[in-house]
Each structure stands twice: as C-alpha cells, then as structure tokens.
Amino acid sequence: MSTVERDEGTQTPDRFEDPGLPQHTPRRGDLDPKQNKKSERIVLALFALSSLGTVGFLVAYFALPTGGDATTIFRSNVSLGLGLAFALLGIGAAAIHWSKAIMNNHERVEARHPMASPPEVREAAVKNLTDGTEDSRISRRGLLKTALVGSVALFPLTILVPLVGEVGEDWNVGALKHTMWRKGLKLTVDPSGRPIKASDLQVGSVVHVIPEGLDEAEHPLDEKAKAVVLLVRLNPDDIRSEQGDGWSYEGIIAFSKICTHVGCPVALYEQQTHHLLCPCHQSTFDVADGARVVFGPARRPLPQLPIAVDDEGYLVAQDDFDQPIGASFWERLR
C-alpha cells in the first residue's frame, strides 16, 4: 500500500487505491427464518401463477373457439394472450426472486487476466509468419503476387453483380420524367373511371383523378403512381397565379398528387384556405397560388397539369406535365 503525497490538497493522486468490496450487509431473510420462509412462499406463489396461466391458456383454447365475428376473435386473443403472459412471466419472476432472495448473496471477485499471450507464444507466431513468407518467396515472384491480388479483388463481383442487377429490372430513369397524360386524354374519377363534365363541378369540389384507360395500361399501378391528379374547382377570382397561361378552366385547376418532397399522395384539402396538406411531413401547398409551398419540407410546387374542355364538355389534358412529378432524383437536374 503506497500512500499518496499531496501538497495543499489540490493535486489529484497519481494512483487511486483499490477501495475493495463494500461491506457485506445481510438480507432480512438471512437473519430472520420467518422472512426466508416468506420469500419461499412468494416464489411458490409465482410458480403457481405460471401454472394457472398455462391451465387458463389450455382452457381458453378449448372453451373459447373463434367464430367468424370480431367479438369471438377478440375474446380468444385476449384470453390466450393473458394465459401465455402469466405462464411465462410467472416462471421468469419466480426464478429471479429465487436467486435474489433465497440463494446466497455473497459478493465474489474475479480478477481480470492480462489479454496478451505470453511473449514466447507471440514470438513463435511471428516466426511462423516470416518463415511462411520466406518460403513462398512472394517478394521475388511478382507475377504470382499480381495474380493473387487480382483474383481476390475479382471475387466480390460474384456477390455485387447479382445484387445490383436484381435491384430493379428497369434502369430507364427516363420513365420517371413522363406520365400517361397526353393531349386530349380525358380526366376520370378515381376509382370508378367516369369522365368529368366541367359544368357539373361545384365551386369547392375536389375530385381525385386518374387518366382515362388506366386499367388497359401495361403496368396500371406504375402508371397510376405517377399520373394521379387532384382536381379542385375554386372561385376563378380566388386564383392568384398558376404555372402556365390558360392551364386551368373557369376555376378548375389540377395538380399532381405526388408530393415533391418524398412522394406521398398530397390530398388533405382545406376548402376555405385553399391549402393542400401532405399527410406524411405536413408540407402545405397553396392551390390558389400555383401550388406554392407555404409550409413544410417540400422545396418545389406540385407540378400543374394543363387542362381544357373537349367538344362534349368533358375535362381533358392539354399535355403531359411540363416537369417530372414527385420527389427529386439525381438525373432530374434541370
């Protein structure tokens, strides 16, 4: 035991002394046999609870079969779950209480051994390595060395190529820049596919729109994911700006439903404020002002679909969107 020199009590000692184990304090059960008995009874009760849980589970399994309705399924789920919970928690809690309250609680110390191997073992290992290198003459056989490095470097391709190749069959990012919309394609109601007559729409109306003939497309869901549109009829005087001249029709205005942030369907429309909210991250777009972002993480307005009315009064697209819809991607740069 080395004593530590201190001057004026401000310096910390070079070494702290091992304070040793705290004093062992006996539990009440170690001193009082009645307490010990009580702990035993608690453990017994926990095991009994576990057994009751198991029996309860089995009874519920046979006595409470599930029918076709939610009530019987609920009853069965809850009783099976409770039985299982009591069965397992009872065993676990009893085992822990047993070890804590009844088994001895003497503190033990286990010294930590040095991690390093003895010096002679280390020396032998290094000698083996140098001998092997010497024997292979790798430093003098350049071609062999190159072949070794090359084959090791090539091998990971057997993992990488299938991995990358199966990420997606379609590497054509151009598909992200176009949707089904084209000149003259009718706007129809999602999901029924009815065409929409402009004169039928009241001010304040909202229609969730899919392009006509979506079901006949080669990949209808892929096309729907890009082409869905939200159509709103505003009072024409309320429209402050739009993304192109003549892109709306008498207050009827259409925007892509795919959020420019990360692509959720933006569809919470507040009629009085003309605000369109994204449910995922609360990006808010002002429909009356060219879908300008008024709140949230989105950085671009929703692309506007230019619309017009055909000879029969149905709403049709003037063209595809003038920009890629949805979230940003590397090749989007424009």
Add this chain to the structure above:
Amino acid sequence: MKSLAVRRHDRRAPLVLLALALALMGALYATAVAPSRADASPAQVGEEDVVAGGRLFEANCASCHGPQATGTDAAPSLVGVGAAAVDFQVGTGRMPMAASGPQAPVKPVQFDDEQIRRLAAFVASLGPGPSIPTAEQVDPALGDAANGMAIFRTNCAMCHNAVGAGGALSQGKFAPNLWESSPTHVFEAMLTGPQSMPVFGDPTITPEEKRDVIAFLERQGGQNPGGLDLGSLGPVSEGLWAWIVGLGACIAGAVWIGARSS
C-alpha cells in the same frame, strides 16, 4: 377503527366525489340528450314553414349571416347552400356557433326537429341548393360496403383516417370522427362540404356511392379482433403506448432484476 376514521376524512375525498359527480352528470346527459333523430324524411314544405323559418333566422342567424342571408365579414352567404347544409350545420349543433374559433365544433343541438325543418325551408327558398336526402338514399343496408371502402380510401381517408376515426388538420382545425355521425349527416356533409371539407358533389361521388360509403362507415368503430385499438389513430397513440408504457415496463423490469434484495 381509528385508521378507518382517518381515511374517511382524506383531503382528496372532495375531489373524488366531484369526479364521480361529473362522470354521473356526463352519463345522464349522454343518455338523455343524445340525438334521437331517425332519418327524418323531408316532409312537404309549405309557405308558412318558410315564413316561420325566416323569423327563426332573423332571431338566431341574421347577426352573422346578414339580414338577407347574403353573408357578412363574419360568416358566408347562405344563398344556394340548400336545405342539406342547414340540416347538417344546425342538426349537429355546429350552428349557431357559440364562439369564433378555427372551426365550429359539434355541440348539443339548439333547435328541435320542427325548427330545423323550418330553417332549412327558409334557406332553401333563397336559392336552389342540395336538399335533405331521403331515408332510402342513406340506408346503410342498401349500400355496398366493399365499394364504399374503395371510395372512402380514395376521397376521405387522408383526413378522416382509414377507418373514419378522424385526424388533425392545420391551425387547430381537425377532421372529426365519423363513427357516431348519423347517415343523413354524413351524406349531407359530402354533398355540401361544410367548413374546411371540400364538396363531393354527385359527379364526384354519385348518390349510390355515397350510400356505399355510409355502409362502410356503419361497420367501423366496433369490436376490434386485435385487442386494444387505442382509438384507431395509428402511429400517434400506438407510439405513445409503445414508448411510454412498453418501454417503461421494460426499464422497470430491468431495474428490479438488477436491484439488491433487501
């Protein structure tokens, strides 16, 4: 006995009594005043109804909506909103508003069915607008709940939640829970687009599709096969439960396992 006597005078006793009394009052109120409207089919409207409705309007609505119901800075014009809008707004207690706020909440209904019918007759006489649906138009038994789900998922679920449990909008506005709404009021809300809600007129959702939506809603909010539904609100209430109750229980268990036995 002494401990019992002491406990009888617990400081908290008045609070507990108050809570019990409030709960009792609430229960009585809910059973006594809960709307007992069975889809009142629109009766024939006479000239005297319009006149009587006009008098009710002057006494109760004109201060905000203007003497001619053409609207003021405080409230919109009612010309052309139709009888359906009146039946919805007044029949659910939303109108007359008790205080200005982000949106008019549901309150105890202020008028009886006869008065609502007259008010509706008066407003309908101001200009053509949607009328109150018939009992057959809103009968959930006649609707197709599966098609109703497809319609609801496309048009309604983003605000009202996938099962109609309601949800938050911006600036204190919210889309209400639809489980307790009467079929007539659900139909009228789609038809008229009250407050923040957009209009879902007949070209958007046909009357038959509206009835399908009502049939779908009729089956929501009941017994849940999976256990606690936590209000069917999705990640908000489920996350709260998992992080506070679930994680709390795990920490408490770990602390108990690690603690020395006394």
